[in-house]
Amino acid sequence: MSATFLPYGRQAIDESDIEAVAEVLRGDWLTTGPAVEAFDAAFAEAVGARHSVSCSNGTAALHLALAALGVKEGDTCVVPAITFMATANAARYCGAEVAFADVDPDTGLMTPETLDAALARAEGTARVVLPVHLAGQCGALDELAHAATLAGAVLVEDASHAAGSFYQGEPVGNGRYSAATTFSFHPVKTIAAGEGGAVTTNDDAVAARLRLLRSHGIERDPARHRRQEGEPWWHEMHALGWNYRLSDIHAALAHSQLKRLPAFIERRQALARAYDAALQGLPDTVRPLARTRACNPCLHLYPVRIDFEAAGRSRSAVMEALRAHGIGTQVHYIPVNEQPYYQDRYGRQELSGARRYYERTLSLPLFVGMADDDPQRVVDRLAQVLGL
Numbered sequence: 261m262s263a264t265f266l267p268y269g270r271q272a273i274d275e276s277d278i279e280a281v282a283e284v285l286r287g288d289w290l291t292t293g294p295a296v297e298a299f300d301a302a303f304a305e306a307v308g309a310r311h312s313v314s315c316s317n318g319t320a321a322l323h324l325a326l327a328a329l330g331v332k333e334g335d336t337c338v339v340p341a342i343t344f345m346a347t348a349n350a351a352r353y354c355g356a357e358v359a360f361a362d363v364d365p366d367t368g369l370m371t372p373e374t375l376d377a378a379l380a381r382a383e384g385t386a387r388v389v390l391p392v393h394l395a396g397q398c399g400a401l402d403e404l405a406h407a408a409t410l411a412g413a414v415l416v417e418d419a420s421h422a423a424g425s426f427y428q429g430e431p432v433g434n435g436r437y438s439a440a441t442t443f444s445f446h447p448v449k450t451i452a453a454g455e456g457g458a459v460t461t462n463d464d465a466v467a468a469r470l471r472l473l474r475s476h477g478i479e480r481d482p483a484r485h486r487r488q489e490g491e492p493w494w495h496e497m498h499a500l501g502w503n504y505r506l507s508d509i510h511a512a513l514a515h516s517q518l519k520r521l522p523a524f525i526e527r528r529q530a531l532a533r534a535y536d537a538a539l540q541g542l543p544d545t546v547r548p549l550a551r552t553r554a555c556n557p558c559l560h561l562y563p564v565r566i567d568f569e570a571a572g573r574s575r576s577a578v579m580e581a582l583r584a585h586g587i588g589t590q591v592h593y594i595p596v597n598e599q600p601y602y603q604d605r606y607g608r609q610e611l612s613g614a615r616r617y618y619e620r621t622l623s624l625p626l627f628v629g630m631a632d633d634d635p636q637r638v639v640d641r642l643a644q645v646l647g648l
Contacts, residue, residue, distance in 0.1 A: 269627050290507060313459050315504040321459045327353075328459075332355055335351075336357045340369065365617045366550035389404060389413050390418050393420075395561040453510040472499055477499035477500055478501070482494070561592055563622065587624075
């Protein structure tokens with residue numbers, strides 16, 4: 261194995277991040293406090309949204325967003341089959357059913373056509389449509405929003421991969437097409453908090469509901485209490501919420517990382533261009549992820565599409581051989597509709613686009629700490645392993 265192993269993703273921590281966390285540790289607040297408030301304000305400004313409500317992780321962000329919008333039993337949420345299972349699970353946490361939409365086999369993204377088919381299967385119960393910005397790339401948000409509106413539903417963007425991406429020249433998360441957008445700050449994402457997430461929205465009422473639900477449903481503002489006795493310790497539980505708070509420790513790290521977001525975007529885009537150039541010399545057996553219109557992505561992943569059958573190598577064998585050369589890879593994702601839980605609930609569903617995407621996808625290393633020549637090295641080794 262190479263002395264320098266390249267994982268498929270890795271955080272980028274520097275001394276400014278360490279000092280930001282240390283400053284919190286030297287202060288009075290460790291859990292939710294002024295660092296969370298500062299990060300929420302900065303992240304909202306960065307994406308152009310009125311509100312950002314941070315929380316403990318990206319899954320919590322999805323659950324909070326749907327709960328704040330009132331998703332409940334009897335509703336249906338439309339979810340693309342290619343995503344991490346948390347997107348679908350959040351609907352189930354709220355008691356809603358899931359209608360899986362097929363995806364474009366070359367991008368892994370929900371399309372207006374596959375959304376229409378899923379909405380038809382929902383038979384008028386669709387409440388929320390959850391487009392997933394896979395690898396950091398957006399589909400046709402304007403068309404998806406229009407289709408959702410016609411069906412009486414709203415968009416909630418799962419932008420767990422897409423901090424720093426732009427759609428039609430505007431930052432993902434600004435809420436032009438959606439009621440809310442959710443983000444993840446897991447270490448392999450563009451911004452790392454250790455663990456963390458956020459929901460952005462332009463709706464004041466939704467934002468207030470998000471803040472209530474992320475902390476047990478407890479209302480601490482005396483002006484909104486039902487009992488007005490002037491007792492300083494008094495607080496009231498106004499809804500069934502959860503402990504989804506972000507700590508000041510995590511918020512300090514995320515805020516420090518946010519200050520370097522422009523540099524992270526520039527570096528990830530440069531590495532993606534290097535991969536694109538290196539792959540041009542290979543036959544069609546290996547192709548980069550197809551790109552969509554109107555999106556300028558900050559790629560969180562660099563998936564390639566490989567015809568393993570034509571290459572005569574299984575995906576497992578390719579991954580093992582690359583690992584022996586010091587190159588880590590991953591598969592994003594197994595179609596969620598094929599997971600046992602969802603097969604038991606909805607039966608087997610034939611979603612050919614998702615199946616085709618899954619059969620060919622392999623995520624190559626992409627993180628800001630890679631060397632300039634690493635993409636070429638990875639592609640050279642991939643070609644060698646595939647016998648191209």
